Amino acid sequence: MRQADHFNGRGRLFSLVMAFVSFVTGVETCDAGNPFITSIYTADPSAHVWADGRLYVYPSRDVDPARGCDLMDKYHVFSTDDMVHWRDEGQVLEATQVKWGRPEGGFMWAPDCAFKNGKYYFYFPHPSGTKWNDTWKIGVAVSDKPASGFVPADEPIKGLGGFAMIDPAVFVDDDGQAYMYFGGGGKCQGGKLQDNMTELDGEMTPMAGLEDFHEAAWVFKRKGIYYLTYADNTRGQNQLRYATSTGPLGPWQSKGVYLGGTGSDTNHGSVVEYKGQWYQFYHNQSVSGRGNLRSICVDKLSFNPDGSIQQVVQTKEGVAVVEHRTPATVSAMTFSAKTAVLAGKSVLVENAAAPGGACVQNLHAADASCEFRDVDGGATGRATIEVVYSAAKTARFRLNVNGVDHSFINAIETGGWDAFTGRAAYTVTLKPGKSNTVTLTGGNGSLNVCGLIITPIPGD
Numbered sequence: 001m002r003q004a005d006h007f008n009g010r011g012r013l014f015s016l017v018m019a020f021v022s023f024v025t026g027v028e029t030c031d032a033g034n035p036f037i038t039s040i041y042t043a044d045p046s047a048h049v050w051a052d053g054r055l056y057v058y059p060s061r062d063v064d065p066a067r068g069c070d071l072m073d074k075y076h077v078f079s080t081d082d083m084v085h086w087r088d089e090g091q092v093l094e095a096t097q098v099k100w101g102r103p104e105g106g107f108m109w110a111p112d113c114a115f116k117n118g119k120y121y122f123y124f125p126h127p128s129g130t131k132w133n134d135t136w137k138i139g140v141a142v143s144d145k146p147a148s149g150f151v152p153a154d155e156p157i158k159g160l161g162g163f164a165m166i167d168p169a170v171f172v173d174d175d176g177q178a179y180m181y182f183g184g185g186g187k188c189q190g191g192k193l194q195d196n197m198t199e200l201d202g203e204m205t206p207m208a209g210l211e212d213f214h215e216a217a218w219v220f221k222r223k224g225i226y227y228l229t230y231a232d233n234t235r236g237q238n239q240l241r242y243a244t245s246t247g248p249l250g251p252w253q254s255k256g257v258y259l260g261g262t263g264s265d266t267n268h269g270s271v272v273e274y275k276g277q278w279y280q281f282y283h284n285q286s287v288s289g290r291g292n293l294r295s296i297c298v299d300k301l302s303f304n305p306d307g308s309i310q311q312v313v314q315t316k317e318g319v320a321v322v323e324h325r326t327p328a329t330v331s332a333m334t335f336s337a338k339t340a341v342l343a344g345k346s347v348l349v350e351n352a353a354a355p356g357g358a359c360v361q362n363l364h365a366a367d368a369s370c371e372f373r374d375v376d377g378g379a380t381g382r383a384t385i386e387v388v389y390s391a392a393k394t395a396r397f398r399l400n401v402n403g404v405d406h407s408f409i410n411a412i413e414t415g416g417w418d419a420f421t422g423r424a425a426y427t428v429t430l431k432p433g434k435s436n437t438v439t440l441t442g443g444n445g446s447l448n449v450c451g452l453i454i455t456p457i458p459g460d
């Protein structure tokens, strides 16, 4: 079916009877394939498996529209229990929360997270002054939970300095001793953290033996061998290299490239084992075609018998489901397009292919929008908003929740106007009860929206 271009008069509103249906579903963000997160742009994925059995990814967020890497000012976390169904855990920190941070905000670059003594420590690089490149610091935020409740410390971590304080990575050894690594622009340092995880224990030392180091250090251990992976200086398409050592602070023996260029000028990865398989996380720019609107990917990583790493093959298919999964049953409320209040050139069109029997069209028009009112936030807490859509070509819309603009959300091509398989997911904290308003604004490509699914995040 071709996209119809109905126009029912500027400013004319369709007020339709609000109705919602409650049902039980296993809905979680499902973005199998690579990139595995497409609703928003993400980069620099740091992956960890925590005691609740889920794998969590802590990436940077590339804010759309981008200006260099300047406007990156917030972090969303994602998690999975089967490597195929991903949940947006929502935002964990933004620049405005950092007391010591640059007054203009922005520049929340590659983060990491560590767990010790019952607490989660979220480490992030951020400038403390207007001259951002001269004032990098590394901050830490602490929580009892892996993906919410983080409170940033009033001061950055003391004792770091001298050069690019970006890309912190924290490795906790089998004996419980934690090590921090950081660096960019060719230099990498590492050192011990105290038991409180917020202060250094002694001096940081240069990581000796890393060939062509650029940035993005990551340390892990397997069968007694310590591995340090990093991005090199290959022009236009940084590659990932690795080095090994018998200790967490080197000296390191360079082992060469194990992940070639991804198409993006930067690269940044992490390595983790989950349910018996090792994985390489990285980013590319395949959704946007732009180096500052990146997307996170995951592929399998394998070792040779001598412990060396085999070349990672980048795939579009991504990785397979790791375990038979019993879907979580959570209550969800569905809002069909028929319940939306339309404005501008948006129109409601009957469509048998659309769940709910109708869809909102003409969202390509600059003044088109649709609003879902009385969205139920449950008791309170985080909930994933899934916009159900079809798109013949990849488009985007602006998401506004309760008057707060969340910038652009991607609607990835679904294969045709009648293919309502698109799910653009984004997690926010909703107000309790039926007191929330979700507005989708068009003007950035064509998509047809047939409704919303709201899924509370379990445990909140």
Ligand code: FUB
Pocket: 043, 044, 060, 069, 109, 110, 166, 167, 215, 216, 266, 267, 268
């Ligand atoms: O995302 C901003 C910066 O780009 C990171 O800190 C670097 O590792 C590179 O990926």
